[in-house]
Amino acid sequence: MSIKKLSGNSSKEVKISLDQTSGVVLMLLENNKRECFLLRGPSLEECQKLSEIKDVKSARYVGSSACINLLKDLDVPWVNFEREVVDNGPGTVVYCPSSVKVKIKKITPTHSKTEKTNGVVKKKKVLIIDDSSTIQKLLTKIINSSDFLEVAGVADRPSMAKEFIENEAPDLITLDIHMPEMNGVEFLKQYLGDKNLPVVVVSSVSVAEGPLVMEALANGALSYVQKPSLDKANTLAGDILNQLEAIASKNTSGTKAQASSVVMQDFKSIDGxxxxxxxxxxxxxxxxxxxxxxxxxxxxxxxxxxxxxxxxxxxxxxxxxxxxxxxxxxxxxxxxxxxxxxxxxxxxxxxxxxxxxxxxxxxxxxxxxxxxxxxxxxxxxxxxxxxxxxxxxxxxxxxxxxxxxxxxxxxxxxxxxxxxxxxxxxxxxxxxxxxxxxxxxxxxxxxxxxxxxxxxxxxxxx
Incomplete structure (x- = not known):
């Protein structure tokens, strides 16, 4: 997750457009320079000048706990509290520097990551396939912190996953490489290949895993994320959620790597x-x-x-x-x-x-x-x-x-x-x-x- 700070060396007004669905704040600075706060979450209740907020506990922004942790490390002269950020749950926290005047304008996004039914946001359904109860719990906690995704089911083996997919039609699958009955690559090849479901491989980062992850990606998985651990869950949460949300919002399914359009001509020169x-x-x-x-x-x-x-x-x-x-x-x-x-x-x-x-x-x-x-x-x-x-x-x-x-x-x-x-x-x-x-x-x-x-x-x- 990338976070760019508001510039504190300009007294000019900064206009911010908030895409309330994606949570991306686009900042238009002087000379039309564009920077982004990449923050998660859909809620910023009222339009107000953040620089006018005097009470840190009443400050609100769009972002996750992972964002909050990263913001703590920024060397920014935050108003009234020096690099201290209070996590009071979703939609809390941070100031702009006092030297910057800020206007926030809500905008309507061109496309949404979520659907609405009778005005209620309908979250994308995620199926977790992993035989580790610890990983199941960590992924569930991370995914359920999203405003766009929710865990609809957990399967510890391919046979359970098949039954869930047939009955519940998930929107996204996270897939472990090593499982009982068959590994994740075999499951992709034998069962998921024709299901038109986006799949993200969840893998430990090791030399032994590399070839299997590459094979999974070649057989329809769209991406991979590092398997979280108890000591690194908070550090990895933001990146995991960003990837899952981005892939779910695309509404695309995995396809095996295939040949592109036939190249009808050779390179006339192989210099350059x-x-x-x-x-x-x-x-x-x-x-x-x-x-x-x-x-x-x-x-x-x-x-x-x-x-x-x-x-x-x-x-x-x-x-x-x-x-x-x-x-x-x-x-x-x-x-x-x-x-x-x-x-x-x-x-x-x-x-x-x-x-x-x-x-x-x-x-x-x-x-x-x-x-x-x-x-x-x-x-x-x-x-x-x-x-x-x-x-x-x-x-x-x-x-x-x-x-x-x-x-x-x-x-x-x-x-x-x-x-x-x-x-x-x-x-x-x-x-x-x-x-x-x-x-x-x-x-x-x-x-x-x-x-x-x-x-x-x-x-x-x-």
């Missing part, structure tokens, strides 16, 4: 560089794109938001499916044709040129936009190569990582693409790129490989 950034839903999207490219390709560099122990499994799976080499990038790798380099989780990846040699550089630099690896971090390094021929693409994912870096690439004259909304699992990253004018074109996932070839060929001729 293709750069791709992706997040939620990206592993399947990457598989569709890479397996549809010609056998001879220019170098491709990829940042997929992924845990450290999963990036190698992703690279190995894609390598087994493609005629060219796909590898987890290593520091100092020489960037060569017919090779795809996937940023390792837990590192920042950039490209650099040493004489005539282009190399991969891995660093332990801080997260950018909360991510490590970060798409912006990679994109920002590309102009240093002084390549004539570059195509950059942003695929499905939450947040806005990559948009600013892509805008810089566009300003350098490079071709820039964003996955279109209809084919995204989550439209956050491509939406931001299109919103700020960073992407030249919105492209359906099934056409992305073909368009990449076309744009590279066009650039090589100019």
């Amino acid at each position: 560089l293709v750069a791709i950034g992706s997040s939620t839903g990206g592993t399947s999207a990457l598989q569709q794109i890479l397996t549809s490219l010609p056998s001879r390709i220019p170098p491709i560099v990829i940042v997929q938001h992924i845990p450290a122990v999963f990036s190698k499994a992703l690279a190995e799976r894609l390598d087994s499916l493609c005629p060219f080499t796909v590898k987890e990038a290593e520091d100092g790798d020489k960037i060569t044709q017919n090779t795809v380099y996937i940023a390792p989780g837990g590192f920042q990846m950039k490209v650099a040129k040493h004489g005539a040699i282009k190399k991969i550089i891995l660093t332990d630099d801080p997260p950018v936009n909360r991510f490590k690896p970060s798409v912006d971090y990679l994109f920002d390094s590309i102009p240093s190569l002084k390549e004539k021929n570059v195509v950059a693409s942003i695929l499905t994912g939450m947040g806005k990582d990559g948009a600013k870096g892509m805008l810089k690439l566009k300003e350098q004259g490079y071709e820039t693409l964003a996955q279109d909304e209809e084919s995204c699992v989550v439209f956050g990253m491509p939406r931001e790129a299109l919103k700020i004018g960073a992407a030249n074109l919105a492209v359906p996932l099934t056409d992305m490989s073909k368009v990449i070839v076309q744009k590279m060929n066009k650039s090589s001729q100019s």
